[in-house]
Amino acid sequence: MISNTTASYGRVARFFHWSIALLVLADIALGLIGKFTTRSGDTVAFLQLLYSTHKTIGVTVLALAVLRVIWAISQPRPVPLHPERRLETFAADTAHGVLYAAIFVLPLSGWVIHSAEAGFAAIWWPFPQSLPFVPKSERLAGAAANIHWIAGILLAAMVAAHIGGAVKHALIDRDGTLARMWNGRAAGNAAAHPGKGASFLATIGIWTFAIGGALIVFAPTHNEDSASQLPAQQTEGWVVQDGNLAITITQMGAEVTGSIANWQADIEYDEKTGKGTVKTVLDTTSLLLGPVTDQAKGPEFFDVAAYDTAVFQGDIVQIDGPRHRASGFLTLVEQSVPVTLDFDLEVTEGTAKVSGGTALDRRDFGMGTAYPDESSVGFSVEVRIDLVANRAG
């Protein structure tokens, strides 16, 4: 049967229940895997796929939830099987109420995070990216993330209790509760239908407490590990304590040395094999180059207004003793150029010292085309890197 009766769930109600249950369980798992995956250069692509899947599943849940509620309102609800067990019936009804609300609160709070933060992982077709009326705002994204997190905990606790209840009915009471949701069997005395007022109030109370608590108590803390941040300086490999990234150019025959103040490095290195990987993200807006800083940041060179980051990603191999080489690609002003950087690495008691450098040719990146010879600005750009890192953990 398509429709419910007062003793059974019809096909449509069961389709909504089980499809949403499956998608919600998958999304809880994906959300938690995402939360506990280290943010690093190596995991960025994985996290992007994971969150796009998570978000698209979540928005699908929202669409199904809207249809489900419209359907449920138009249908009779099957009566409880043991109306005389008043506390148990109240608990089950409250859990159902909290679960119904959760399939709205979670997708909506998630969608607010997504709309309010600068893009990270897209929601896939056919859903729109942003909710109307949600501005781009870190604060709003943070508040929504708190609600999402606390609502996720509440949902997981309720699902656990709900599944526990279903198993108890099947194994201990041996009644038709699970069967009537599973295959539509009729069960229960259709005449008995107690009021739902108390469980409705309890549902509202629980959600008010959860969302209020998420906004008040947790507000200042949760922001830090937002999924949209750049890979953090800390990885399971090495944590950079201190470092300097110096740049030297030649202008009118004289050397000018400056630096890039803000950068982050994710380094993994295995001392036994002498092999590792490095990913460095440079904030080119923090470039300082003495008197020619503005010129260097301008459209002719680093063009920081259009490209505010540069990325070096490569593999590290040991050449001989402390001598190492990082080979990879430097992406700057949208040009990816192969770069090798030789450096000395000394590891003593969990602290690594790195010092090395490389020379780049500005023409490889299409920089300074208005200066086709070296009379004004030299072709070569020297890069020196010195850093101290500690082993993480």
Ligand code: HEM
């Ligand atoms: C049934 C629906 C959903 C469930 C059960 C769910 C559950 C979760 C869980 C358990 C987490 C990990 C805990 C956390 O970091 O807060 C999470 C994270 C996240 N979810 Fe969802 N989610 C759902 C829908 C959505 C939707 C529709 C979106 C966006 C369109 C979304 C966006 C996010 C984002 C951006 C994070 C990372 C939050 C952060 O880093 O602070 N979620 N979700």
Ligand code: HEM
């Ligand atoms: C896989 C685990 C699950 C099992 C075994 C299960 C089992 C059941 C059963 C047997 C019922 C019928 C209760 C009755 O007739 O009184 C039910 C109803 C319900 N379940 Fe689940 N469920 C599961 C997962 C979920 C999840 C993840 C959600 C969250 C969205 C959910 C939401 C609901 C709701 C809202 C109802 C009430 C439906 C109504 O009467 O309109 N269930 N579930």
